[in-house]
Amino acid sequence: DAGVIQSPRHEVTEMGQEVTLRCKPISGHDYLFWYRQTMMRGLELLIYFNNNVPIDDSGMPEDRFSAKMPNASFSTLKIQPSEPRDSAVYFCASSHRVGGANVLTFGAGSRLTVL
Amino acid sequence: KQEVTQIPAALSVPEGENLVLNCSFTDSAIYNLQWFRQDPGKGLTSLLLIQSSQREQTSGRLNASLDKSSGRSTLYIAASQPGDSATYLCAAQGGMKTSYDKVIFGPGTSLSVIP
Numbered sequence: 001d002a003g004v005i006q007s008p009r010h011e012v013t014e015m016g017q018e019v020t021l022r023c024k025p026i027s028g029h030d031y032l033f034w035y036r037q038t039m040m041r042g043l044e045l046l047i048y049f050n051n052n053v054p055i056d057d058s059g060m061p062e063d064r065f066s067a068k069m070p071n072a073s074f075s076t077l078k079i080q081p082s083e084p085r086d087s088a089v090y091f092c093a094s095s096h097r098v099g100g101a102n103v104l105t106f107g108a109g110s111r112l113t114v115l
Numbered sequence: 116k117q118e119v120t121q122i123p124a125a126l127s128v129p130e131g132e133n134l135v136l137n138c139s140f141t142d143s144a145i146y147n148l149q150w151f152r153q154d155p156g157k158g159l160t161s162l163l164l165i166q167s168s169q170r171e172q173t174s175g176r177l178n179a180s181l182d183k184s185s186g187r188s189t190l191y192i193a194a195s196q197p198g199d200s201a202t203y204l205c206a207a208q209g210g211m212k213t214s215y216d217k218v219i220f221g222p223g224t225s226l227s228v229i230p
Binding site for chain 2 (some may be wrong): 035101103107
């Protein structure tokens with residue numbers, strides 16, 4: 001199993017540009033989580049899906065952020081327009097329940113820099 | 116709203132020393148508590164998971180305990196090695212006022228083991 005695959009690994013863009021981050025979860029996992037990590041705020045949960053349906057998006061910072069999961073093998077996190085304060089590492093994690101517990105497997109992350 | 120904190124934020128110890136990392140959570144009605152390791156520039160790797168009905172879990176030199184009533188968990192690392200140097204994060208799943216599947220992370224403890 002290749003694990004959770006995220007792309008791009010690094011993205012440098014200018015303020016105002018659209019950014020799309022991609023995630024391929026582990027086959028068979030029915031949960032997908034998007035997190036953002038910064039030095040100041042740590043690892044924040046943005047949104048998570050169950051069976052491709054968004055369950056809780058209360059962590060999405062504002063309307064500039066949107067996430068989709070069109071099928072079980074693909075999810076995107078889009079920022080439009082991007083701002084310098086969006087600079088962070090964005091992690092995708094997938095999971096399946098083991099005895100009721102969500103055992104998360106993380107991707108390597110996408111490091112976003114907005115100039 | 117579940118909040119997870121970790122003390123200390125950073126720790127430096129000489130090789131061979133035993134050490135304890137602390138994690139606290141505000142909503143004690145969690146479903147489980149997980150400990151992760153993060154190496155610089157990498158994603159997170161799951162170390163141990165303690166179900167709410169359990170008191171502790173062990174894996175090699177690692178032992179994690181859970182006291183739900185006090186909202187605390189500890190990660191004990193025995194005979195520390197330079198290879199243990201990393202950031203350790205705890206994460207709480209669920210809670211009284213939190214979605215069952217939601218996994219909230221603490222800010223992490225940065226551990227440095229000096230040879």
